[in-house]
Amino acid sequence: MRYSSFFALLLIAVSFQSGKENSLRPVAPVSFADVTIQDAFWSPRLDSHKDVTLAVCIDQIENQTGRIRNFENAALGKGEHSGIFFDDSDVYKALEGMAYSLRNHPDPVLEAKCDEWISKIAAAQQPDGYINTYYTLTGLENRWDDMDKHEMYCAGHMIEAGVAYFEATGKRTLLDVGIRMADHMMEVFGPGKRDWVPGHEEIELALVKLFRTTGKRKYLEFADWLLGERGRGLGSKGKSGKKWNPIYYQDELPVKEITDITGHAVRAMYLFCGMADVAAETGDKGYIEALDRVWDDVVLRNMYITGGIGQSSHNEGFTKDYDLPNLTAYCETCASVGMVFWNARMNSFSPDSKYTDVVERALYNGALAGISLSGDRFFYVNPLESQGNHHRKAWYGCACCPSQICRFLPSIGNYIYGVSDKAVWINLYMGNTASVRVGRKTLTLTQETRYPWEGTVLLKVGAPKPVSTGIRFRIPGWCKSFSFAVNGEPVEPAVEKGYAVLDRKWTDGDEVTFTMDMPVEAVAAPSLVRENLGKRAIQRGPLVYCIEETDNPKDFDALRIPAGATYETRFEEELLGGVVTIEASSGDTVLRYIPYYAWDNREAGKMKVWVPADGVEPIETEFVK
Numbered sequence: 001m002r003y004s005s006f007f008a009l010l011l012i013a014v015s016f017q018s019g020k021e022n023s024l025r026p027v028a029p030v031s032f033a034d035v036t037i038q039d040a041f042w043s044p045r046l047d048s049h050k051d052v053t054l055a056v057c058i059d060q061i062e063n064q065t066g067r068i069r070n071f072e073n074a075a076l077g078k079g080e081h082s083g084i085f086f087d088d089s090d091v092y093k094a095l096e097g098m099a100y101s102l103r104n105h106p107d108p109v110l111e112a113k114c115d116e117w118i119s120k121i122a123a124a125q126q127p128d129g130y131i132n133t134y135y136t137l138t139g140l141e142n143r144w145d146d147m148d149k150h151e152m153y154c155a156g157h158m159i160e161a162g163v164a165y166f167e168a169t170g171k172r173t174l175l176d177v178g179i180r181m182a183d184h185m186m187e188v189f190g191p192g193k194r195d196w197v198p199g200h201e202e203i204e205l206a207l208v209k210l211f212r213t214t215g216k217r218k219y220l221e222f223a224d225w226l227l228g229e230r231g232r233g234l235g236s237k238g239k240s241g242k243k244w245n246p247i248y249y250q251d252e253l254p255v256k257e258i259t260d261i262t263g264h265a266v267r268a269m270y271l272f273c274g275m276a277d278v279a280a281e282t283g284d285k286g287y288i289e290a291l292d293r294v295w296d297d298v299v300l301r302n303m304y305i306t307g308g309i310g311q312s313s314h315n316e317g318f319t320k321d322y323d324l325p326n327l328t329a330y331c332e333t334c335a336s337v338g339m340v341f342w343n344a345r346m347n348s349f350s351p352d353s354k355y356t357d358v359v360e361r362a363l364y365n366g367a368l369a370g371i372s373l374s375g376d377r378f379f380y381v382n383p384l385e386s387q388g389n390h391h392r393k394a395w396y397g398c399a400c401c402p403s404q405i406c407r408f409l410p411s412i413g414n415y416i417y418g419v420s421d422k423a424v425w426i427n428l429y430m431g432n433t434a435s436v437r438v439g440r441k442t443l444t445l446t447q448e449t450r451y452p453w454e455g456t457v458l459l460k461v462g463a464p465k466p467v468s469t470g471i472r473f474r475i476p477g478w479c480k481s482f483s484f485a486v487n488g489e490p491v492e493p494a495v496e497k498g499y500a501v502l503d504r505k506w507t508d509g510d511e512v513t514f515t516m517d518m519p520v521e522a523v524a525a526p527s528l529v530r531e532n533l534g535k536r537a538i539q540r541g542p543l544v545y546c547i548e549e550t551d552n553p554k555d556f557d558a559l560r561i562p563a564g565a566t567y568e569t570r571f572e573e574e575l576l577g578g579v580v581t582i583e584a585s586s587g588d589t590v591l592r593y594i595p596y597y598a599w600d601n602r603e604a605g606k607m608k609v610w611v612p613a614d615g616v617e618p619i620e621t622e623f624v625k
Contacts, residue, residue: 025280027348027420030436032413033103033167039431040450042412044577045368048375049097049409050105056376057094057406058113060395067091068120070133075123081137083397086150086200088133090403091117092157095174097406099164104410114165118174121158125177129184131158144188147236148199148244152226155181156206163209164407175213182210186222195234197251198226201267204274208281224278227271227287230255248315256286261298265310265317265330266400269338276345288349295346297321299358303339305523305537305609306369306544306596307362308382310335322528326385326610333379333401336366337408344415347427351418353498356427357477359415363428364452364542368597371405373577378402379600384609388549391600417445423470425499429457441467443506452541453571453580455479455516463508471506472499473514478541481517486510516541520567520582522613535610536561538582538593540569545582545593549605552592556606562586563615576601 037043061067066082067090073079098114101107125131126140132151135143144151159182162175185203189196198204207223210216231254235244246252248263250271261268272291279287301321303309308331310317316330339362347355370379377392380401395402417434418425424436424443429451436443444462451457459471475482475498484491484500487510493500502512518541525532538545549556565584572581575594582593591611599607 025348027351027418027425029344029348029414030417030419030434032100032411034436035413035416035432035434037413037430037432041452042430046104046410049406050101052375053371053406053409054098054101054110056394057097057403060399060402061091061094064395068117070137071120071124074133074136075120077136079137081134085134086154088154089150089157090399091121092154092161093403093407095161096157096164097403097410099161099168100407100410102168111169115171118165122173122177125180129180131155131177131181146242147197148242148249150200152185152198152203153200155185156202159206159210163213166213178210179214182207182219182222186218190222190225195229196226197229197235197249199249201250201270201274205270205277208274208277211281220278220281223274224282227255227275227278231257248317256290258290259293259297261294261302261318263317264315265335266332266338268317269335269342272342273338273345276342276349280348291346303358304329304331304366304384305539306331306336306365306382306384307339307358308336308366309339313381322526324525324529325531326608327383327387329383331366331382333367333370333382334404336362336370336382337404340367340408340415348418351425351497351499353474353477356474360428360476360542363412363415365544365596367405367408369599370401373598373601378405386600386607388604388606391604423472425472425474426459427474438467438469441465443467452543455518455541457514459512459514461506461508461510461512463506463510466505466507468505470501470503471512472501474499476516476542478521478539479516483515485513520569522561524616525610532610534612534616536613536616537610538584540580540582544596544609546596546599546607546609547591547593547611548599548602548607550603551594559591559611561591561611561613562589
């Protein structure tokens, strides 16, 4: 297998299917609001999110931490600030997740809780539109002094939550709070006013959401201006005395000149999303050219097999190319979610399965590992090896990852379909029914599948009137053999940039059967990844696997994949919520594998993704099967 084929594998923030195509974004996402997921793998996770994860976040924000109390104190103009200066963002992200859940599962009790929080947020806003509980309670005279105090970061998450709640309920109180904060920022900063480089990116993509929601171009222009502030030596330390490291903050050169990924991983993902969103609306190809260059650096030289990014805890980000340690891998959950956000946007600019392969890889592995099967415990860091002392927690002092998962999971329907003027694009495979606008007509698409455990997908087409269009099925990068049948008749569609193309007049009741062979693969790392020389990782379909000590208790540290190993798969309904396990065996040696996302859900113990292998050359120049 070619090295690139291993990695060849939006959340574009709109609440509607756009009928207006942009030349730089030919494929628009089909909103999760138009997709009903009914899937053996994903539905239990979405139910757990609704019933467990939201309750955990609400309890932590209201009862276990001072998140909501900060807003109550700020409204009164007295009291202490509790926690970290960016903790407001956790409330906003949880609200965004609550809003998405309401679109999927209307719930008057949850909606009332949202309204209660929003009223407290609105009461904490200053007369000039400024809102940030840290500065309100510690001294408004110090606001807008330190670029790394996350004022715009928090504002961005508030705007995203306001847009989400408006789209879910039609209520605009929080949206109006976000509008007033955006207008306040634009009174202080902008051309002919103060310069500003946000220490933690996020506001840029939020402003584009605000533009798309309100139609006011000034918000798009402000996002574009903020991107243009980077790389000009404007970053400052402020009164905190903290030195400004331009590499850490993606501020070392203008963003249109970016070639390599640097600094903090999550900040970089939000930056790239902001660049993509601005480019989609302005037609500025300079952003896209830069993103194309940096994509190669991220995916080919700095991404883990799980879709995780960020090697180092020192900067929560990047070190040097091919430096991919397993035990000390950082791979923040937020960064894996960011990879989904960014790569979905990239696919909308230039539809190519390599981008959606990364979406799938990060979704099923790096991001999904960030939450326990019970839905109530979270990983901040996702290493690819553990000595048995790394475990999920109920919450964190810096709780960006739990609140990130809270807002991400209920919106996964955003990534299944795309639509262009000539085709419907199927990017992910999971059981669902979707309503898709094609020109002036509507198709109802229903997927039936046991993916990721099995590789067969049945697509049923509902069309009150015949629709002539293409349906493009992503051929995953891991899939080497596949077949198609339309209404029971075998067909051999052309494949363009990783998508099988079926162009025809679709009528009500048409069915497409797409079958993907899903063998076990033993994958080698490139020779430049010194950490993994002589080792192999096991994957099957979109899932990366690992060994845990609880399944392999004897001499765990000395375990090796035996030469000439054969692989046996078995679906075990009672294990870890139902998983396909893999046994690698030769003679008396047997290694038992489980999906990586499911590790650390049983007894504490050691874990490995990359395992030494017998009978292989110690140096590999490419990923091989």
